[in-house]
Amino acid sequence: MPVNRSSDGYRLISADSLLTEPGDLWTSRVPKRMRERVPRIERLEHGDAWIMEGVPEPVAFGFTVCAGNKPEDLRDWMFVEEMRAGGWDPAVRIKEQDADGVDAEVLFPNRPHQSIVANKDAELHHAMIRAYNDWLSEYCSVAPDRLGGVAALSNRGVKEAVDEFERVAQMPGFVAVLLTCYPHGDPILKPEDDPLWAAIEASGMPVCIHIFVDDKMPYQVSAKKLPGTIHFYDAPKRMLELIFSGVFDRFPGLRFVLAEVDVGWMPYFAEQADDNYQRHARATLKDKQLKRRPSEYMKEFFSATYVCDLYGLQNRSRIGVERMMWSSDYPHITSDWPNSWKTIESSFGEVPDPERHAILAGNAQRIFGFKR
Numbered sequence: 001m002p003v004n005r006s007s008d009g010y011r012l013i014s015a016d017s018l019l020t021e022p023g024d025l026w027t028s029r030v031p032k033r034m035r036e037r038v039p040r041i042e043r044l045e046h047g048d049a050w051i052m053e054g055v056p057e058p059v060a061f062g063f064t065v066c067a068g069n070k071p072e073d074l075r076d077w078m079f080v081e082e083m084r085a086g087g088w089d090p091a092v093r094i095k096e097q098d099a100d101g102v103d104a105e106v107l108f109p110n111r112p113h114q115s116i117v118a119n120k121d122a123e124l125h126h127a128m129i130r131a132y133n134d135w136l137s138e139y140c141s142v143a144p145d146r147l148g149g150v151a152a153l154s155n156r157g158v159k160e161a162v163d164e165f166e167r168v169a170q171m172p173g174f175v176a177v178l179l180t181c182y183p184h185g186d187p188i189l190k191p192e193d194d195p196l197w198a199a200i201e202a203s204g205m206p207v208c209i210h211i212f213v214d215d216k217m218p219y220q221v222s223a224k225k226l227p228g229t230i231h232f233y234d235a236p237k238r239m240l241e242l243i244f245s246g247v248f249d250r251f252p253g254l255r256f257v258l259a260e261v262d263v264g265w266m267p268y269f270a271e272q273a274d275d276n277y278q279r280h281a282r283a284t285l286k287d288k289q290l291k292r293r294p295s296e297y298m299k300e301f302f303s304a305t306y307v308c309d310l311y312g313l314q315n316r317s318r319i320g321v322e323r324m325m326w327s328s329d330y331p332h333i334t335s336d337w338p339n340s341w342k343t344i345e346s347s348f349g350e351v352p353d354p355e356r357h358a359i360l361a362g363n364a365q366r367i368f369g370f371k372r
Helices: 090-100 112-118 122-140 158-168 191-203 231-245 266-280 294-301 310-314 340-347 353-368
Strands: 013-018 040-043 048-051 104-108 147-152 174-178 207-210 256-259 302-306 324-326
Touching (some): 013 324, 090 147, 112 122, 122 158, 122 174, 207 231, 231 294, 266 294, 294 302
Parallel strands (some): 013 104, 104 147, 256 302
Antiparallel strands (some): 040 048
């Protein structure tokens, strides 16, 4: 549908969309001696798949690029020629946005990224992170008012993480940084990470956590579980970990975005966090006293994205409208592309226009700094 822009230039921003990295992204950018070890796409009998060091089997990725396909055409094993090219071609991506009535997107990496995070070879890891960020900057620079890149952070040393962050902070196309594992290489926060928080705070960029913080290798999607239903499981743990570490008292300018975790759980968790803190503050938590209630930290320092969360919309006043951001999850299987507006209209009927605009575009524009 045509995009009718609001007075500030944006009507609909997806705060969580995905890229589909080209098969030669790393093989064409890292030093030659490393090229046999980096993620690459290979053609197999049933379709194309990612080959990644440390992952025991090829990883198909059709479910990550099949938005808009008919139900009978939804399958994980696909060939690249069958996939929507906007994941790697920014000019095509703009057309795909227009087809869905989307003004801009915040763009996250896809399946190969987790194999880079988990790779223990520091030199190779840093080379792959730099290659990805270089490619992403080029991609988003085609239309920075519509394509917002989330830069990858190194996690094989705090100094290296700070150096790479300071490099990308000066490059075009980036609106945030992605925390998939803490910079020292462990999924547990440590005090030595503080130099990175200081650098990020000074830049004003938000930090994104996409579903979880982990150092595990990616895996082939299994049909034996119900995908997406527990995407929020790691977010509460990370919020408390960050809050009780004191990082927000030391760096009050930090802001975190919890991507693809939905929002309906947040009021319940805030209530439980406050209640349990008050009950244990003078006992088991006597050495971890906070300056404020946990819910106050949550409200000030964390926002979250959702794809479909009617319960969250109905409880938006308890969550905080200013903390909620719609996302399309395009081009993943969960996306409603190219019919996102149909889903939006069916769920926003009772939401006042100012709140509607904040959730659909205004909050993302403010947090990620989109400008026309």
